[in-house]
Amino acid sequence: MSIRSAVLPLALLITASAVAQETPIRITADLSDAPRKIYHAELDIPVRSGTVSLTTPEWIPGNHRPTGPVSDITGVVFTANGKPLVWRRDDRDMYQFHVTVPAGVTTLHAHLDCIVTSRVSQKLAVLEWEKLLLYPANKPVKEIAIQPSVTVPKGWGIGTALTPTDGYDPQHPAGGTTHYAATTVEQLEDSPVIAGEYFHEFALAPEVTPKHYIDVVSDLPGDSNLRPALLTELNNLVRETGAAYDSRHYNVYHLLLTLSDVAGGEGLEHGQSSDNGVGEKGFSDDAHQLAEADLLAHEFTHSWNGKYRRPYNLYQDDFAKMQQGSLLWVYEGMTQYLGNVLAARSGLKSQAEYRDLLAMSAANLDYKPGRQWRSTEDTAIAASILRGGNPAWSNWRRGQDYYQEGELFWLDADTLIRKQTNNKKSLTDFLHIFLAKGGNTGPLVVPYNRDELVADLNQVVKYDWTTFIHERIDNINPHADLDGIERGGYKLVFTDKPSVSERTMASAGGRRAGGINVWYSLGLRVTGEGVITDVRWGGPADKANLAPGQKVLAVNGTIFSSDALKTAIQEAKGKTESIHLILQADTFVSTADIDYHEGERYPVLQRIDGTPAYLDDITTPLTKPETISK
Numbered sequence: 001m002s003i004r005s006a007v008l009p010l011a012l013l014i015t016a017s018a019v020a021q022e023t024p025i026r027i028t029a030d031l032s033d034a035p036r037k038i039y040h041a042e043l044d045i046p047v048r049s050g051t052v053s054l055t056t057p058e059w060i061p062g063n064h065r066p067t068g069p070v071s072d073i074t075g076v077v078f079t080a081n082g083k084p085l086v087w088r089r090d091d092r093d094m095y096q097f098h099v100t101v102p103a104g105v106t107t108l109h110a111h112l113d114c115i116v117t118s119r120v121s122q123k124l125a126v127l128e129w130e131k132l133l134l135y136p137a138n139k140p141v142k143e144i145a146i147q148p149s150v151t152v153p154k155g156w157g158i159g160t161a162l163t164p165t166d167g168y169d170p171q172h173p174a175g176g177t178t179h180y181a182a183t184t185v186e187q188l189e190d191s192p193v194i195a196g197e198y199f200h201e202f203a204l205a206p207e208v209t210p211k212h213y214i215d216v217v218s219d220l221p222g223d224s225n226l227r228p229a230l231l232t233e234l235n236n237l238v239r240e241t242g243a244a245y246d247s248r249h250y251n252v253y254h255l256l257l258t259l260s261d262v263a264g265g266e267g268l269e270h271g272q273s274s275d276n277g278v279g280e281k282g283f284s285d286d287a288h289q290l291a292e293a294d295l296l297a298h299e300f301t302h303s304w305n306g307k308y309r310r311p312y313n314l315y316q317d318d319f320a321k322m323q324q325g326s327l328l329w330v331y332e333g334m335t336q337y338l339g340n341v342l343a344a345r346s347g348l349k350s351q352a353e354y355r356d357l358l359a360m361s362a363a364n365l366d367y368k369p370g371r372q373w374r375s376t377e378d379t380a381i382a383a384s385i386l387r388g389g390n391p392a393w394s395n396w397r398r399g400q401d402y403y404q405e406g407e408l409f410w411l412d413a414d415t416l417i418r419k420q421t422n423n424k425k426s427l428t429d430f431l432h433i434f435l436a437k438g439g440n441t442g443p444l445v446v447p448y449n450r451d452e453l454v455a456d457l458n459q460v461v462k463y464d465w466t467t468f469i470h471e472r473i474d475n476i477n478p479h480a481d482l483d484g485i486e487r488g489g490y491k492l493v494f495t496d497k498p499s500v501s502e503r504t505m506a507s508a509g510g511r512r513a514g515g516i517n518v519w520y521s522l523g524l525r526v527t528g529e530g531v532i533t534d535v536r537w538g539g540p541a542d543k544a545n546l547a548p549g550q551k552v553l554a555v556n557g558t559i560f561s562s563d564a565l566k567t568a569i570q571e572a573k574g575k576t577e578s579i580h581l582i583l584q585a586d587t588f589v590s591t592a593d594i595d596y597h598e599g600e601r602y603p604v605l606q607r608i609d610g611t612p613a614y615l616d617d618i619t620t621p622l623t624k625p626e627t628i629s630k
Helices: 010-021 185-189 228-245 286-290 295-301 333-346 351-366 376-381 402-420 427-434 450-460 465-474 483-487 500-508 562-572 614-618
Strands: 025-030 038-046 050-055 073-080 083-085 087-089 096-101 107-115 124-127 145-152 157-159 176-179 193-196 198-204 211-218 252-259 266-269 273-278 309-311 446-448 490-495 516-518 524-526 532-535 551-555 579-585 588-594 602-607
Touching (some): 083 096, 124 252, 145 193, 157 198, 193 252, 198 228, 211 228, 228 333, 228 427, 252 295, 273 295, 286 500, 295 333, 333 402, 351 402, 351 500, 351 602, 351 614, 376 465, 402 427, 402 465, 402 483, 402 614, 427 450, 450 465, 516 562, 562 579
Parallel strands (some): 025 145, 252 273
Antiparallel strands (some): 025 038, 038 107, 050 096, 073 107, 087 096, 157 193, 516 524, 524 532, 551 579, 579 588
């Protein structure tokens, strides 16, 4: 598949030229104290005499809520010509600092520290620049030039999409200070750094331009040396993105991967890199990899969908301005769909595993009673208040459902296009229009609105896409959009045994394997210790007055265990006796009887005979995959 040449809008070229002529802020981020969970920064900021207002970021792109760590920034000292200056925080905007600069001073020096409470361990560190940034307030961040340097402990390697200017060699990391080319505050905030004692950088798909790498840090020496099979799958991923999106919007791309039980747990997109954190053994073998299989593909896809093409009301020219989330069902939802599809095309998971995980996601949405009052669009609009919520009654509240709801929506659109064209066109044709406008570019932001989505879809297939979107996104829908699955040749059913993939993830542990799956039977989410984390609104457990936070002590007279709970469900099938529980809530003990008799229920996809298997077509590679025996 050809990748089109770059066409840069004149306004963007003018902006880049203006920034290049500006004297940059100079910032040195010092991670030498990372093992003590403290970062330091020294900044030299060009100023004029008088009152100067500086700020640190509040709304971090990709977080969809105000997560700037201003409360962790400490030790702030301003000096000019070596003399300390008095500063005062703004009374309303807690992120702003006001400093009076004496006459004749052209450079203001700032020192600050940041107390780092996550993404750091004794052996590695992740730098998100909002932890150390200061820059002029009330000015578009793409117009503020800045030149970064990073200092790390001796022997540590550094992974970032920033361009080193002093010959840094990732194959022979020595630690110390590395200097990088000048950029803008907007792009620096979009360029995280990972560093660690156990560091490896691997080139991916070397024939593809621009260049691609995966940089890995880990807590243990062997973990960062990735398996050959995984590297082969990532080579495939790079090639598949070219075929799927027909463009690239970066000068270089670095997949940044942190393998740590202490500092893992992240998936954040950036224009020229992605920040991915999983447990220590998250990619150690196929079983552990399954739960994480879409992570790298998802965050990589965001370079096109989310960073380059961004909703008009989500993109703001200043990190102090609120980002509005009404189109997150595109930003995140389409990326959720494409990330899973590309993971299957690349071999990060198989087609069968793709279907198993899709069944689990679709069933979860279909058994989410909160959809009776809250639309998919409202989960997107309310993203900033739904993120990081308590799991209690989350099925009634709803959460960040625009991810999985969007996945089903775009599957619906893909299969509809295929059906309308006898499988001659697909969503890929839309992606070549929507994501590739302007051809190849550097890291830019090109906003869009719903009208553009409709127009681009109509270029592929004439259809009433306005109504299609409205009915699925804006309206209240008591059930999940399963049309794409059924049009794709499968249907969602429930069996009395978990799918192979669900069993695999349970055996490997990890973030998707926790708890006991009795959601589609009793309507409970229960930890292995018996603590109820959620109760399905209107389900059997809800009708028995169970509540999140209670702990199950015994089941039918037997001390609680996973086996005891599942045995009770099996024995109650087709009978009249209720399942009897002894519960603890706070300091009180009570009993409850759950009237349920339908046995265990686990979601799977079942093939619909005699129909086109569009799901299988969708997950078939667009390029010739590289293979390796495992």
